[in-house]
Amino acid sequence: NAGVTQTPKFRILKIGQSMTLQCTQDMNHNYMYWYRQDPGMGLKLIYYSVGAGITDKGEVPNGYNVSRSTTEDFPLRLELAAPSQTSVYFCASSYSLGGSGNTIYFGEGSWLTVV
Amino acid sequence: AQSVAQPEDQVNVAEGNPLTVKCTYSVSGNPYLFWYVQYPNRGLQFLLKYITGDNLVKGSYGFEAEFNKSQTSFHLKKPSALVSDSALYFCAVGAFGNEKLTFGTGTRLTIIP
Numbered sequence: 001n002a003g004v005t006q007t008p009k010f011r012i013l014k015i016g017q018s019m020t021l022q023c024t025q026d027m028n029h030n031y032m033y034w035y036r037q038d039p040g041m042g043l044k045l046i047y048y049s050v051g052a053g054i055t056d057k058g059e060v061p062n063g064y065n066v067s068r069s070t071t072e073d074f075p076l077r078l079e080l081a082a083p084s085q086t087s088v089y090f091c092a093s094s095y096s097l098g099g100s101g102n103t104i105y106f107g108e109g110s111w112l113t114v115v
Numbered sequence: 116a117q118s119v120a121q122p123e124d125q126v127n128v129a130e131g132n133p134l135t136v137k138c139t140y141s142v143s144g145n146p147y148l149f150w151y152v153q154y155p156n157r158g159l160q161f162l163l164k165y166i167t168g169d170n171l172v173k174g175s176y177g178f179e180a181e182f183n184k185s186q187t188s189f190h191l192k193k194p195s196a197l198v199s200d201s202a203l204y205f206c207a208v209g210a211f212g213n214e215k216l217t218f219g220t221g222t223r224l225t226i227i228p
Contacts, residue, residue, distance in 0.1 A: 004158075040124070042205065042220040043159075058215065090158055097213060101147035101166045104216060106158035 002026050006091045006107035013081040013114045021076040021110050023091035031094045032074040033058075033104065034066065036087040043090065049074055081114045088112070117142040119208045121219035128196045129227050136191040136222045138206030148189040149207040149216065150180055159205060165189060176200070196226045 006023045013019055025032065030051050035043040035058075045058030049068040063085055065077040074093075078085060091107040119140045128134040140146055147166055151159040163174025170182045180191045191204060206219040 040220060043218040045215055048215070092159075097209075101164065101209065101211075103149075103161050103164065105161070106151075108158045109156070 004091055004093055004105055004107035006089075006110055008110060009108065010111045011113070013078070013112065015081060015083065015114060017081050018077070018079050019081070021078070021089055021091070021112075023074045023076065023107060024072050025074075025091075025093040025105075026072065027093060027095070027105065028071065029093035029095050029105075030071070031096065031102075032068065033092040033094075034064070034074070034076045035090045035092060036060065037090060037109075038087050046076065046089075078112075083114050086112060086114045117146075117208050117210060117213070117217045119206050119217055119219040121204075121206055121222045123222050124220075125223045125225070127225045127227060130198055131195055134193050134196045134200070134224065134226075136204050136206075136224060138189045138191065138219060139187050140189060140206070140208040141187065142208050142210045144210045146187075146189075147209040147211075148180070148182060149209075150174065150178070150189075150191050151205045151207065151218075152176075153203040153205065153221075155202075162191070162204075198226045198228055200224060201226045 004025045033048045034046040044060045047066040049055045089110045092104045094102045094104045096102045149164045150162040153159045165172045165182045173179045203221045207216045209216045
Protein backbone atom coordinates (compact mmCIF):
# COMPACT_ATOMS: atom_id res chain seq x y z
CA ASN A 1 0.00 0.00 0.00
CA ALA A 2 1.52 3.32 -1.08
CA GLY A 3 -0.42 5.63 1.28
CA VAL A 4 1.08 9.14 1.21
CA THR A 5 4.05 9.57 -1.14
CA GLN A 6 6.18 12.70 -1.20
CA THR A 7 9.19 13.65 -3.32
CA PRO A 8 12.02 14.49 -3.25
CA LYS A 9 13.38 12.87 -0.10
CA PHE A 10 16.38 15.21 0.10
CA ARG A 11 17.12 18.54 -1.55
CA ILE A 12 19.63 21.34 -1.18
CA LEU A 13 18.53 24.75 -2.39
CA LYS A 14 20.41 27.99 -2.75
CA ILE A 15 18.97 31.15 -1.20
CA GLY A 16 16.45 32.70 -3.57
CA GLN A 17 15.74 29.54 -5.55
CA SER A 18 12.26 28.08 -5.80
CA MET A 19 11.06 24.51 -5.76
CA THR A 20 7.99 22.33 -5.41
CA LEU A 21 7.57 19.45 -3.00
CA GLN A 22 5.26 16.89 -4.51
CA CYS A 23 2.69 14.91 -2.53
CA THR A 24 0.17 12.34 -3.62
CA GLN A 25 -2.11 9.97 -1.71
CA ASP A 26 -4.01 6.93 -2.92
CA MET A 27 -6.46 6.56 -0.02
CA ASN A 28 -9.12 8.85 -1.51
CA HIS A 29 -8.80 11.16 1.48
CA ASN A 30 -10.52 14.51 1.39
CA TYR A 31 -8.14 16.28 3.76
CA MET A 32 -4.47 16.90 3.09
CA TYR A 33 -1.86 18.78 5.10
CA TRP A 34 1.67 20.08 4.96
CA TYR A 35 3.67 20.25 8.17
CA ARG A 36 7.21 21.27 8.91
CA GLN A 37 9.26 19.75 11.70
CA ASP A 38 12.05 21.67 13.38
CA PRO A 39 14.18 20.26 16.21
CA GLY A 40 12.53 20.71 19.60
CA MET A 41 9.54 22.45 18.02
CA GLY A 42 7.27 19.58 17.12
CA LEU A 43 5.17 19.84 13.98
CA LYS A 44 3.78 23.11 12.70
CA LEU A 45 0.96 23.19 10.16
CA ILE A 46 1.83 25.17 7.01
CA TYR A 47 -1.27 24.71 4.84
CA TYR A 48 -4.15 22.31 4.61
CA SER A 49 -6.89 21.43 2.15
CA VAL A 50 -10.39 20.10 2.77
CA GLY A 51 -10.91 19.02 -0.82
CA ALA A 52 -10.00 19.72 -4.44
CA GLY A 53 -9.92 23.44 -5.09
CA ILE A 54 -10.01 24.44 -1.41
CA THR A 55 -6.95 25.36 0.63
CA ASP A 56 -6.37 27.30 3.84
CA LYS A 57 -3.47 28.64 5.86
CA GLY A 58 -2.10 26.90 8.91
CA GLU A 59 0.18 28.29 11.61
CA VAL A 60 3.24 29.09 9.49
CA PRO A 61 2.20 29.80 5.85
CA ASN A 62 4.59 32.64 5.00
CA GLY A 63 6.97 31.81 2.17
CA TYR A 64 4.88 28.91 0.89
CA ASN A 65 2.05 28.30 -1.55
CA VAL A 66 -0.15 25.32 -2.25
CA SER A 67 -2.73 24.15 -4.75
CA ARG A 68 -5.18 21.26 -4.81
CA SER A 69 -6.36 20.53 -8.32
CA THR A 70 -7.17 16.87 -7.65
CA THR A 71 -8.12 14.77 -4.64
CA GLU A 72 -4.82 12.89 -4.87
CA ASP A 73 -2.24 15.67 -5.20
CA PHE A 74 -1.25 18.52 -2.89
CA PRO A 75 2.07 20.14 -3.94
CA LEU A 76 3.86 22.66 -1.74
CA ARG A 77 5.69 25.50 -3.48
CA LEU A 78 8.61 27.34 -1.88
CA GLU A 79 9.23 30.74 -3.46
CA LEU A 80 12.51 32.56 -2.90
CA ALA A 81 13.98 30.03 -0.50
CA ALA A 82 15.47 31.35 2.75
CA PRO A 83 17.69 29.64 5.36
CA SER A 84 14.73 29.76 7.78
CA GLN A 85 12.98 27.25 5.52
CA THR A 86 15.60 24.60 6.23
CA SER A 87 13.45 21.90 7.80
CA VAL A 88 11.85 18.51 7.37
CA TYR A 89 8.53 18.70 5.54
CA PHE A 90 5.74 16.17 5.95
CA CYS A 91 2.71 15.74 3.78
CA ALA A 92 -0.26 14.02 5.41
CA SER A 93 -3.86 13.09 4.72
CA SER A 94 -7.03 12.04 6.51
CA TYR A 95 -10.51 10.97 5.45
CA SER A 96 -12.18 13.74 7.41
CA LEU A 97 -11.27 16.38 9.94
CA GLY A 98 -7.93 15.47 11.47
CA GLY A 99 -8.59 17.48 14.57
CA SER A 100 -11.94 15.77 15.10
CA GLY A 101 -10.63 12.33 15.77
CA ASN A 102 -9.83 11.07 12.29
CA THR A 103 -6.41 9.47 11.98
CA ILE A 104 -3.88 11.46 9.97
CA TYR A 105 -1.47 9.45 7.83
CA PHE A 106 1.97 10.86 7.10
CA GLY A 107 4.42 10.58 4.26
CA GLU A 108 8.07 9.71 4.81
CA GLY A 109 9.27 13.31 4.84
CA SER A 110 11.37 15.62 2.67
CA TRP A 111 14.63 16.98 4.11
CA LEU A 112 15.27 20.45 2.73
CA THR A 113 18.41 22.50 3.30
CA VAL A 114 18.70 26.11 2.11
CA VAL A 115 22.27 27.41 1.83
CA ALA B 116 -6.95 27.54 21.73
CA GLN B 117 -5.84 23.98 22.19
CA SER B 118 -2.41 22.92 23.31
CA VAL B 119 -0.45 19.87 24.36
CA ALA B 120 2.62 19.55 26.55
CA GLN B 121 5.18 16.79 26.68
CA PRO B 122 7.17 17.76 29.76
CA GLU B 123 10.14 15.44 29.12
CA ASP B 124 12.39 15.93 26.11
CA GLN B 125 14.20 12.66 26.82
CA VAL B 126 13.24 9.48 28.66
CA ASN B 127 15.69 6.63 29.27
CA VAL B 128 14.45 3.20 30.31
CA ALA B 129 16.25 -0.10 30.78
CA GLU B 130 15.16 -2.91 28.48
CA GLY B 131 12.46 -5.01 30.11
CA ASN B 132 11.32 -2.25 32.46
CA PRO B 133 7.94 -0.52 32.16
CA LEU B 134 7.95 2.82 30.35
CA THR B 135 5.81 5.93 30.55
CA VAL B 136 5.86 8.93 28.22
CA LYS B 137 3.87 11.84 29.61
CA CYS B 138 1.38 14.10 27.86
CA THR B 139 -1.00 16.76 29.17
CA TYR B 140 -3.44 18.77 27.12
CA SER B 141 -5.70 21.80 27.10
CA VAL B 142 -8.77 22.03 24.87
CA SER B 143 -12.30 23.39 24.88
CA GLY B 144 -14.80 20.58 24.99
CA ASN B 145 -14.12 16.87 24.81
CA PRO B 146 -10.61 16.07 23.57
CA TYR B 147 -9.51 13.69 20.87
CA LEU B 148 -6.02 12.46 21.75
CA PHE B 149 -3.39 10.72 19.65
CA TRP B 150 0.04 9.19 19.99
CA TYR B 151 2.40 8.95 17.02
CA VAL B 152 5.89 7.44 16.81
CA GLN B 153 8.72 8.57 14.55
CA TYR B 154 11.72 6.37 13.81
CA PRO B 155 14.93 7.98 12.48
CA ASN B 156 14.54 9.53 9.03
CA ARG B 157 10.97 8.31 8.74
CA GLY B 158 7.50 9.81 8.84
CA LEU B 159 5.15 9.71 11.81
CA GLN B 160 3.29 6.46 12.38
CA PHE B 161 -0.05 6.29 14.17
CA LEU B 162 0.08 4.34 17.46
CA LEU B 163 -3.30 4.85 19.12
CA LYS B 164 -6.06 7.34 19.80
CA TYR B 165 -8.75 8.18 22.33
CA ILE B 166 -12.08 9.42 21.02
CA THR B 167 -14.61 8.29 23.62
CA GLY B 168 -15.42 5.31 25.82
CA ASP B 169 -12.94 3.25 27.82
CA ASN B 170 -10.23 5.41 29.35
CA LEU B 171 -7.57 2.77 28.62
CA VAL B 172 -6.72 2.62 24.95
CA LYS B 173 -4.63 -0.15 23.44
CA GLY B 174 -2.57 0.41 20.33
CA SER B 175 0.19 -0.97 18.14
CA TYR B 176 3.38 -2.70 19.32
CA GLY B 177 1.99 -3.37 22.82
CA PHE B 178 1.55 0.29 23.72
CA GLU B 179 -1.41 1.63 25.65
CA ALA B 180 -2.47 5.01 26.96
CA GLU B 181 -4.75 6.12 29.75
CA PHE B 182 -7.06 9.09 29.39
CA ASN B 183 -7.46 10.99 32.66
CA LYS B 184 -9.97 13.79 32.35
CA SER B 185 -9.45 15.26 35.81
CA GLN B 186 -5.70 15.52 35.30
CA THR B 187 -6.04 16.38 31.58
CA SER B 188 -3.44 13.75 30.79
CA PHE B 189 -2.94 11.01 28.22
CA HIS B 190 0.25 9.19 29.19
CA LEU B 191 1.68 6.49 26.93
CA LYS B 192 2.72 3.24 28.61
CA LYS B 193 4.18 -0.15 27.89
CA PRO B 194 4.71 -2.90 30.47
CA SER B 195 8.08 -4.12 29.16
CA ALA B 196 10.32 -1.94 26.99
CA LEU B 197 12.17 -3.23 23.94
CA VAL B 198 15.29 -1.71 22.39
CA SER B 199 13.26 -1.36 19.18
CA ASP B 200 10.90 1.03 21.02
CA SER B 201 13.64 3.69 20.90
CA ALA B 202 12.17 6.54 18.84
CA LEU B 203 10.60 9.99 19.02
CA TYR B 204 7.05 10.04 20.36
CA PHE B 205 4.48 12.76 19.71
CA CYS B 206 1.24 13.41 21.54
CA ALA B 207 -1.47 15.36 19.71
CA VAL B 208 -4.86 16.85 20.61
CA GLY B 209 -7.93 17.88 18.70
CA ALA B 210 -11.60 18.52 19.43
CA PHE B 211 -14.93 18.17 17.68
CA GLY B 212 -15.16 20.45 14.67
CA ASN B 213 -11.43 21.17 14.48
CA GLU B 214 -9.65 20.82 11.17
CA LYS B 215 -6.33 20.97 12.93
CA LEU B 216 -4.50 18.61 15.23
CA THR B 217 -2.05 20.26 17.63
CA PHE B 218 1.16 18.34 18.25
CA GLY B 219 3.49 18.37 21.22
CA THR B 220 7.21 18.96 20.86
CA GLY B 221 8.02 15.27 21.15
CA THR B 222 9.77 13.00 23.66
CA ARG B 223 12.82 11.00 22.68
CA LEU B 224 12.60 7.55 24.21
CA THR B 225 15.81 5.56 24.53
CA ILE B 226 15.73 1.97 25.69
CA ILE B 227 19.03 0.88 27.19
CA PRO B 228 20.03 -2.77 26.61
